[in-house]
Amino acid sequence: MHVKSIQKITSFWFKLSGAITLAILMIIVSYILIKGIGAINLEFLLTKPVDSGREGGILPMILSSLYLLAVTSFIAIPLGVGSALYMAEYNENHKLEVVIRFISQVLASVPSIVFGLFGLAFLIFFLKTGWSLLSGGVILSLMSMPTIYQVSEVALKSVPEHYKEGCYGMGATKWQCITSIILPTAASGIFTGIILALTRAFSEAAAVMYLVGSSLEMPTSLLDTGRPLPLHLYVLANEGISMENAYGTAFVLIAIVLTITILSNHIISKYEIKLGV
Amino acid sequence: MKIEVNHFNAGFGNMEILKDINLKIPKHSVTALIGPSGCGKSTFLRSINRMNDLSRDFCCNGDILINSMNIYGDEIDVVDLRKNVGMVFQKANPFPMSIYDNVAYGLRIHGIHDDYEISKVVEKSLKQAALWEEVEDKLFESALNLSGGQQQRLCIARTIAVNPDIILMDEPCSALDPISTLKIEELISELKKDYTIVLVTHNMQQAKRSSDYTAFFLNGEVIESGLTRNIFQNPQEIKTQDYIMGRFG
Ligand SMILES: Nc1ncnc2c1ncn2[C@@H]1O[C@H](COP(=O)(O)OP(=O)(O)O)[C@@H](O)[C@H]1O
Ligand SMILES: [Mg+2]
Numbered sequence A: 001m002h003v004k005s006i007q008k009i010t011s012f013w014f015k016l017s018g019a020i021t022l023a024i025l026m027i028i029v030s031y032i033l034i035k036g037i038g039a040i041n042l043e044f045l046l047t048k049p050v051d052s053g054r055e056g057g058i059l060p061m062i063l064s065s066l067y068l069l070a071v072t073s074f075i076a077i078p079l080g081v082g083s084a085l086y087m088a089e090y091n092e093n094h095k096l097e098v099v100i101r102f103i104s105q106v107l108a109s110v111p112s113i114v115f116g117l118f119g120l121a122f123l124i125f126f127l128k129t130g131w132s133l134l135s136g137g138v139i140l141s142l143m144s145m146p147t148i149y150q151v152s153e154v155a156l157k158s159v160p161e162h163y164k165e166g167c168y169g170m171g172a173t174k175w176q177c178i179t180s181i182i183l184p185t186a187a188s189g190i191f192t193g194i195i196l197a198l199t200r201a202f203s204e205a206a207a208v209m210y211l212v213g214s215s216l217e218m219p220t221s222l223l224d225t226g227r228p229l230p231l232h233l234y235v236l237a238n239e240g241i242s243m244e245n246a247y248g249t250a251f252v253l254i255a256i257v258l259t260i261t262i263l264s265n266h267i268i269s270k271y272e273i274k275l276g277v
Numbered sequence B: 001m002k003i004e005v006n007h008f009n010a011g012f013g014n015m016e017i018l019k020d021i022n023l024k025i026p027k028h029s030v031t032a033l034i035g036p037s038g039c040g041k042s043t044f045l046r047s048i049n050r051m052n053d054l055s056r057d058f059c060c061n062g063d064i065l066i067n068s069m070n071i072y073g074d075e076i077d078v079v080d081l082r083k084n085v086g087m088v089f090q091k092a093n094p095f096p097m098s099i100y101d102n103v104a105y106g107l108r109i110h111g112i113h114d115d116y117e118i119s120k121v122v123e124k125s126l127k128q129a130a131l132w133e134e135v136e137d138k139l140f141e142s143a144l145n146l147s148g149g150q151q152q153r154l155c156i157a158r159t160i161a162v163n164p165d166i167i168l169m170d171e172p173c174s175a176l177d178p179i180s181t182l183k184i185e186e187l188i189s190e191l192k193k194d195y196t197i198v199l200v201t202h203n204m205q206q207a208k209r210s211s212d213y214t215a216f217f218l219n220g221e222v223i224e225s226g227l228t229r230n231i232f233q234n235p236q237e238i239k240t241q242d243y244i245m246g247r248f249g
Helices: A003-037 A042-046 A059-090 A094-109 A112-126 A133-157 A161-169 A174-202 A229-238 A243-275 B041-048 B078-084 B099-109 B115-128 B132-138 B148-161 B178-191 B204-210 B228-233 B238-244
Strands: B003-012 B015-025 B030-034 B058-066 B085-088 B166-170 B196-200 B213-218 B221-227
Touching: A003 A243, A042 A059, A042 A243, A059 A094, A059 A133, A059 A174, A059 A229, A059 A243, A094 A133, A112 A133, A133 A174, A161 A174, A174 A243, A174 B099, A229 A243, B003 B041, B015 B041, B015 B058, B015 B221, B030 B041, B030 B204, B041 B058, B041 B085, B041 B166, B041 B196, B078 B085, B085 B148, B099 B115, B099 B148, B115 B132, B115 B148, B132 B148, B148 B166, B148 B178, B178 B196, B178 B204, B196 B204, B204 B228, B213 B228, B213 B238, B221 B228, B221 B238, B228 B238
Parallel strands: B030 B196, B030 B213, B085 B166, B166 B196
Antiparallel strands: B003 B015, B003 B058, B213 B221
16 A cells, blocks of 8 residues: 555544544533533532432532542642652662552552442441541542552653753752752643542542442531532432432533643643743 | 862773873863763763762772862762852753743752842853843743753853853753854853863864863773863874874764
8 A cells, every 4th residue: 555545544543533532522521511501500509418419409519529639639649749759769679660560550450449348348347437538538549649650650750861960960959859850840740640630539439439428418527427429429310319410410520520620731731831841 | 270180980880981081170271072982071071070970880989189179089068069060961951941040040959049149140140151132031931942052051051150160061062053053162262261161072173173171082091181282283192193183983
């Protein structure tokens, strides 16, 4: 075959697969948004559910989800980025690196329900922490860490060697080099990984369903029980309580995830323009 | 003598790279290091600010004295050494930050945070590096948007901002066009009034034009060193002769 026609075919194939991916995404998202928008009003967003969620709103679920997000960020970001930094800049033991990478790959592919069951067995039954948003957040952190670790490690390792040389050549200490050059240069990659992991955690029902207590009350602290949006959605649909409110909940969930994603992409591209990369 | 090298040997692991280097580099002069690639010029240059320490298997013995202090001695602080001995690399490597922040970088990491003081030094350094007029009105734009030649002059500005004694340059023009090269060469002759410069170059013409002293390296040894004029017009060693006549390398 001619080189030209091969090029034509591959280019067509790329365009087609791009279009299919985009179309599938658009169909799913718009289907849910259209089905869900009917349920959305101020009362739905700002009140407690009534009658198991047949009536009333989802404010406690929104709050529960935000609490979980906060706990997960607080634990998984420092641990994930910190261990990636250690591996990329301090560790000189290649074997350790291989082992850790393998473990994090395995952890990243463990089904979330397994994390949930592990949490139930370890936190609730063994450590007796009790059902709470905090317990759920701890397990979501474990689930998010491998992704944050892996993406951060790649981002840190791809900081060009000549930046570091320039930096050490100016008399910078290792720590100065890390804070002033390495982290800022890797920041957009690290941030992408964080957002990826956190939005996944935010949409997670299975990992937390045995841990958060699934209460319908307004959570006032991390030690309260709660029910995040995805779990509420699952319960509403699974127990046939109200499909309308299930779609409404899905609408809110997707809206929040989309907002986080779009906003973070915007921040990343602004930041990259500022760096000039 | 600003830099005095006595019986200096260096290598990586059990690979010997530099063998018994002896060299004296006077203050406020430009010393060119020439020689075919792979002969150890960069390794030698990077021994003078201990950049080789970043390679874990680097080892060396013998002395390099700067202002009569052995820089491989126990009492030497590598951070102070590198502040005093600046380095400009083969590939211009401005940091991914604004032009201003690039020049301010060294001051900040060495504990100067007074904005007025920093802005004075930034302006002075950029002027000294003959870059000020080109960047005056875009100081807060990313340095990565500059041309290659401008980036290299920015790296020189960044280096002189911390007021070093010595500037090491490792083939600073090898990636630049002739006009940018000329600008850097002019800059080098301007800078030697205030600094001692050691310049690795691949370009014989550049060594001739820009340097006062030349050392010819071959296979990790200094074959001949002395006044640039003498090395080029009246080399004592056959190998030097062959090299500068372009018979090898
Ligand atoms: N970090 C290093 N580890 C191992 N070998 C090195 C390292 N840096 C340089 N070398 C080797 O040292 C020799 C001299 O290199 P270099 O000093 O860069 O030569 P030049 O600058 O004259 O071209 C080369 O054979 C090179 O492969
Ligand atoms: Mg070299």
